[in-house]
Amino acid sequence: MSIGNSPEDERPFRDQSQEARPSVGRALQQARIAAGLTVDDVSSATRVRIAIVHAIEADDFAPCGGDVYARGHIRTLARAVHLDPEPLIAQYDAEHGGRPAPTPAAPLFEAERIRPERRGPNWTAAMVAAIVVVIGFVGFTAFKGGEDSGDAKSQVADGLTPTPGKSASPTPKKEKPAAPTGEPSDSAIAAAPQDKVTVQVSAPNGRSWISAKDHNGRMLFDGLLKKGQSKTFQDSSKINLILGDAGAIELYVNGKKIEDNFRPGAVERLTYTKGDPVAG
Numbered sequence: 001m002s003i004g005n006s007p008e009d010e011r012p013f014r015d016q017s018q019e020a021r022p023s024v025g026r027a028l029q030q031a032r033i034a035a036g037l038t039v040d041d042v043s044s045a046t047r048v049r050i051a052i053v054h055a056i057e058a059d060d061f062a063p064c065g066g067d068v069y070a071r072g073h074i075r076t077l078a079r080a081v082h083l084d085p086e087p088l089i090a091q092y093d094a095e096h097g098g099r100p101a102p103t104p105a106a107p108l109f110e111a112e113r114i115r116p117e118r119r120g121p122n123w124t125a126a127m128v129a130a131i132v133v134v135i136g137f138v139g140f141t142a143f144k145g146g147e148d149s150g151d152a153k154s155q156v157a158d159g160l161t162p163t164p165g166k167s168a169s170p171t172p173k174k175e176k177p178a179a180p181t182g183e184p185s186d187s188a189i190a191a192a193p194q195d196k197v198t199v200q201v202s203a204p205n206g207r208s209w210i211s212a213k214d215h216n217g218r219m220l221f222d223g224l225l226k227k228g229q230s231k232t233f234q235d236s237s238k239i240n241l242i243l244g245d246a247g248a249i250e251l252y253v254n255g256k257k258i259e260d261n262f263r264p265g266a267v268e269r270l271t272y273t274k275g276d277p278v279a280g
Contacts (some may be wrong), residue, residue, distance in 0.1 A: 024074060024088050024095070025059035031081035032057075046076045053077065067096060102172040197274045199239045200252040202230040206264075209244030225249075253277040 022030065032042055039057075043050045055063045056073060064070040071089050078085035201210055203225045210231070212220040217237040221231055227248075233239050243249050247264030251259065256277040262268060 023059050024092050025057045027088060028077050028081060029057040031083045035081050037081065042077060042080050048073055048076060076187050119220050196234050196236055197239050197272055198232065198234045198254055199232060199272050200232045201225065202250045203227055204250060206248035208248045211242040213240045237273060240274050243268045
């Protein structure tokens with residue numbers, strides 16, 4: 001008979017402490033029940049969703065979304081049920097491959113070092129842009145003023161007072177409508193300089209549409225001349241007229257009346273020069 005150890009005696013001894021220790025989820029569940037708390041109470045206190053609390057208590061950590069979040073939830077739930085979280089986290093690490101290696105500090109340092117430096121507003125560039133805008137505006141105003149001054153010299157001589165800042169050649173004063181007698185007024189004759197052509201259009205007998213252009217084809221007037229009104233046009237060499245109702249119009253060219261017998265309603269195209277009163 002053998003007096004050696006029996007096969008049963010050669011079996012390895014079991015670690016009674018490990019067999020008695022509950023799982024992480026079971027430990028949290030037992031502590032919650034012992035504290036008199038429901039899953040809803042723990043979820044409200046920790047902001048951990050009810051479904052995740054149930055999963056952790058069943059040792060299902062997949063809904064946590066990873067080991068980092070699982071450790072955070074274990075720590076939060078352990079504190080809510082008055083347990084020390086560190087032994088539970090250590091148990092979780094032992095059962096799930098251990099704690100992950102810490103993140104190297106070098107990449108974080110490099111990212112911080114190469115972060116672009118925030119700069120303030122570039123006031124110098126803003127001032128230069130503002131100066132350029134002001135200079136451009138002043139130059140445009142000066143150019144526009146010179147152009148308007150040149151145009152004023154060829155404006156219709158209606159006797160209007162020149163606006164301030166614009167130079168205009170002296171123009172005759174606005175004449176009163178010619179009397180029906182057909183005799184030219186003294187002012188019309190006086191307003192006829194020898195070196196220019198001056199045409200006065202009057203409407204003593206009715207109204208008429210008229211158009212007047214200078215020798216460059218530039219429009220001097222285009223509109224309706226009402227009964228009793230008159231317009232005076234002046235140019236260095238030539239005035240071109242279109243009369244919509246020539247019978248209602250009386251013409252004075254270079255201070256002399258034109259005696260043409262225009263028919264009522266007739267449209268006339270006329271040209272006058274410094275050598276007239278003969279119609280062109």
